[in-house]
Amino acid sequence: MKTKNIGLRGIEVADTRISNIDGEKGRLIYRGYDIVDLTKYSTFEETAYILIYDQLPTTHQLNEFKSKLSDARSIPRQMQRNMSNWRKDADPMDMLQAFVAALAGYYDEEFSTKEASYDRAINLVAKVPTIVSSWQRLRSGEEIIDPDPSLSHAGNFLYMMSGNRPDPEVEKIFDTCLILHADHTFNASTFTARQVASTRAHMYSASSAAIGALSGELHGGANTEVMKMLLEIDKQENVESWVKERLSEGQKIMGMGHAVYKTFDPRAQVLKEMSRRLAAKTGQRWFDMTEGVETTTMSEMKLKKDMDIYPNVDLYSASIYYMLGIPVDLNTPIFAISRSVGWAAHIIEEKFAEAAPKPALYRPKAVYVGKYCGPEGCEYKTIDLRG
Numbered sequence: 369m370k371t372k373n374i375g376l377r378g379i380e381v382a383d384t385r386i387s388n389i390d391g392e393k394g395r396l397i398y399r400g401y402d403i404v405d406l407t408k409y410s411t412f413e414e415t416a417y418i419l420i421y422d423q424l425p426t427t428h429q430l431n432e433f434k435s436k437l438s439d440a441r442s443i444p445r446q447m448q449r450n451m452s453n454w455r456k457d458a459d460p461m462d463m464l465q466a467f468v469a470a471l472a473g474y475y476d477e478e479f480s481t482k483e484a485s486y487d488r489a490i491n492l493v494a495k496v497p498t499i500v501s502s503w504q505r506l507r508s509g510e511e512i513i514d515p516d517p518s519l520s521h522a523g524n525f526l527y528m529m530s531g532n533r534p535d536p537e538v539e540k541i542f543d544t545c546l547i548l549h550a551d552h553t554f555n556a557s558t559f560t561a562r563q564v565a566s567t568r569a570h571m572y573s574a575s576s577a578a579i580g581a582l583s584g585e586l587h588g589g590a591n592t593e594v595m596k597m598l599l600e601i602d603k604q605e606n607v608e609s610w611v612k613e614r615l616s617e618g619q620k621i622m623g624m625g626h627a628v629y630k631t632f633d634p635r636a637q638v639l640k641e642m643s644r645r646l647a648a649k650t651g652q653r654w655f656d657m658t659e660g661v662e663t664t665t666m667s668e669m670k671l672k673k674d675m676d677i678y679p680n681v682d683l684y685s686a687s688i689y690y691m692l693g694i695p696v697d698l699n700t701p702i703f704a705i706s707r708s709v710g711w712a713a714h715i716i717e718e719k720f721a722e723a724a725p726k727p728a729l730y731r732p733k734a735v736y737v738g739k740y741c742g743p744e745g746c747e748y749k750t751i752d753l754r755g
């Protein structure tokens with residue numbers, strides 16, 4: 369291995385004013401505000417405003433932002449008809465990636481100015497939940513439900529997906545999940561969004577690429593894998609042996625470990641308490657099983673590898689979404705519903721940063737380890753000489 373910076377770990381590539389992680393202390397801040405405070409005192413809409421506009425909104429600004437968001441929730445009927453042509457077993461992340469990119473084909477919009485990009489950000493954040501819920505209804509053979517402007521972003525998504533207006537506690541739990549997933553510095557999907565935006569590509573194009581990055585199981589796809597794992601384990605009494613067996617085979621336990629946090633991920637702690645509350649409310653076993661996965665993985669890793677490992681954001685979000693009645697393969701699209709805010713903020717920062725050093729087109733260097741036949745290169749034989 370010649371490459372020194374595999375996966376760009378620890379390499380500083382751009383300045384950002386959007387969020388910061390203290391991996392040692394287990395803290396995450398958005399625009400200077402601790403996410404734990406935001407989960408206690410804010411809402412998803414206000415958090416989105418803070419991330420996108422870099423300021424706490426006044427009441428008037430927040431109300432205006434909320435109404436712009438709810439006015440932009442609908443998607444074109446033609447888009448819904450196009451969706452209905454997809455295979456019903458298509459992966460919802462593939463569908464989301466395609467239809468976010470397609471937004472540019474349905475609207476004749478300006479992208480080139482910072483001001484216009486704020487409006488595109490609102491359109492993106494507003495429409496992602498409608499695309500996800502429309503697909504959920506279509507693939508289940510149900511009528512698409514139009515957005516309800518009287519509901520919050522969180523409440524409206526749950527309503528469009530299920531047809532039922534959520535009770536306030538459920539709505540608050542889901543709102544908190546959206547706050548917690550909204551941004552996380554230069555994770556794989558956000559870096560993808562920034563990299564695409566660095567070419568001056570537009571908001572929907574960069575976000576669609578980010579959705580592709582989020583779909584992988586080492587990133588956003590992990591929450592879906594966590595729920596599949598819990599369903600496979602099935603019962604509390606199977607947890608310990610299941611986890612030990614996987615670890616002894618050298619397999620990874622989804623929802624555990626993090627590239628940056630070297631202690632508890634603060635998001636996991638908030639989610640853990642919500643999962644505990646929901647399990648107590650619904651009488652379901654998923655919280656206890658998840659906690660069993662956490663403790664067994666931690667103690668086994670310590671014992672066998674003398675390594676500290678902690679739950680990440682995906683471990684407890686999986687059981688929360690399941691207890692909220694959300695289909696398992698919508699876990700990652702829900703991550704995208706929230707993270708679209710962070711992507712939008714980063715795309716704007718990448719393209720329109722005013723302070724030096726301004727971001728540049730990303731162009732890392734590769735270490736070539738392929739065929740080498742000398743300084744003149746390899747002799748090319750035409751196909752007739754190759755047999």
Ligand SMILES: CC(C)(COP(=O)(O)OP(=O)(O)OC[C@H]1O[C@@H](n2cnc3c(N)ncnc32)[C@H](O)[C@@H]1OP(=O)(O)O)[C@@H](O)C(=O)NCCC(=O)NCCS
Pocket residue numbers: 585586587588590619620621622623624625626627628673675677680681682
């Ligand atoms: C997120 C993740 C990619 C971070 O990786 P990282 O910090 O670069 O750590 P590495 O993948 O290099 O792993 C370091 C060591 O810890 C082990 N490890 C890390 N996460 C593990 C997990 N979830 N289960 C078991 N072992 C794990 C690795 O096997 C490796 O051991 P080794 O040195 O003996 O090979 C990794 O923890 C992981 O794959 N987790 C599961 C997927 C997941 O939940 N992703 C969501 C992230 S928010």
